[in-house]
Amino acid sequence: MGATGTEKSYLGCALGVSANRNFYSTRYIRLPDLFAELAVARGEGSFQKIIKEYKKVKLLILDEWLLLSLSYSEARDLLEIVEARCGRGSTIFCSQFEVKGWYQKIGDETIADAICDRIVHNAYTIILNGDSLRKIKRSVEPE
Template structure:
C-alpha cells in the first residue's frame, strides 16, 4: 500500500472492468485519497465512460468519495475507434 501511495505516477489499466466489492472500493479510496493529498498523478484507462463508473464502484457515499478525488483537477481523454487493438495488430480477425 505504501508503494502505491509513494510512486509518482500510478496507472490503472482496465479500470473498473468488473464491479468492485465494498472492501475493494474502500482500499481504492484509501489509495486515491492518500495520493490526492500527496499531489501524486494517476492515469485511469477504462473501456467505460466515466458516467458508468459510479455504478461499478457500488453506488453510495463510497463511490461519491472515490469519484470526487479522481475527477477533481482531472483531464479526460476520449479515444474512439471502430477497430479493436488486437484486430489492428493482427492478433484477431473480425467475423463478418
Template structure:
C-alpha cells in the same frame, strides 16, 4: 595487456563509466591531440551517462510496466480520437508536476494500456517514480497484505509514487473492501501525486462500477475533477494489426 592501475582504481571507486571511457581513450591514439580538459570532460560525461542509464533501468524495473511502450511509437495517424496537441502536453509531463490525473477510456483493443505504459515510460525517463498495476491484481495484493500485516506499508508505498497507473479499471463491480482500498489510495494521493486510469467503461458509468453512492462520490471527487481525459474510439488496433499481417503474408509468397 596488463590492466592500467588507474582503470582498476576507477572501478574500485564505483566509477565504471569513467573506467570504460578511460580504456577507450587509451586505445584511441587520435584522442591524444585533445586538450586535457576535453579528455577529462569526456570521462565525466561518460560517467554521467552511465549513471543516468542505471537509474532509468532501476526506475523501469520498479515501474513494472505491462508493455514496452514509448511515446515516440504511439500511432497518432490512425483515427482514435487522440488530439495531437493534447497528447503532446501529456508527453511533456507538466500535469504530473501539478498532481493531476489522466483518464483513458474506450473499447477493448484501442491501445489504452499501451498509451498509459508509454506515458509511464516517459515519466521514468524524466526521473519520476512510476508504478503500474492491473486493478484486479492490485486488490488481490492489498487483501493479502491486510492479512499478513503489510497493508499500511503497501499503501504508504503506493501513496508516494509520483505516477500510479491503474489499468483495467471497472471489469467488475467493487466489493466493500475494494471500495475502501480504492478510497484510501486516492485519498493519500489526492493533490500530492498523479494517477492514470484506463477503463472500457465510460466515466459517467463509474458510479455503477463502485457500487456504493456515498463512497462513489468520495472516490470520483478525488479522481475525476482534476483529470485530463483521452476518450478513444474507432476500430480495434489489434484487428487492424492482424489484418495488416495477413495482407503482408499474402503479398510475400
C-alpha cells in the same frame, strides 16, 4: 478512455516510460492485481505499508480500471489508495467506461462519490476512438 483494443494500456505505459525517463517514480498495475496485493497485505498486517508505497509514487497507472464491479471491501480499499494519492501524485486510469458508469461499478454510492470527487476535478480525459487495433493487426498479418 476507450473501447477494447484502442490501446489505452499502451498509451498509459508510454506515458509511464516517459515519466520514468524524466526521473519520476512510476508504477503500473492492473486493478485486479492491486486488489489481490492489498488483500494479501491486509492478511499479513502490512496494508498501511502498501498504501504508503502507493502514496509515494509520482505516477500510478491503473489499468483495467473498474472493468469488473467491486466488492464493498475493494471499494473501501480503492478509496484508501485514491485518498492517499490525492494532491500528491498523478494517476492514469485506463478505462472502458465514462465516469458516470464508475458509480455502478464501485457499488456503494457514498464511496463512489468520494472516489470520483477526488479524481474528476483535476483530471484530463483522453478519449480513444476506433476499431480494435488487435483486430486491425490480425487483418494485415500475412498468413
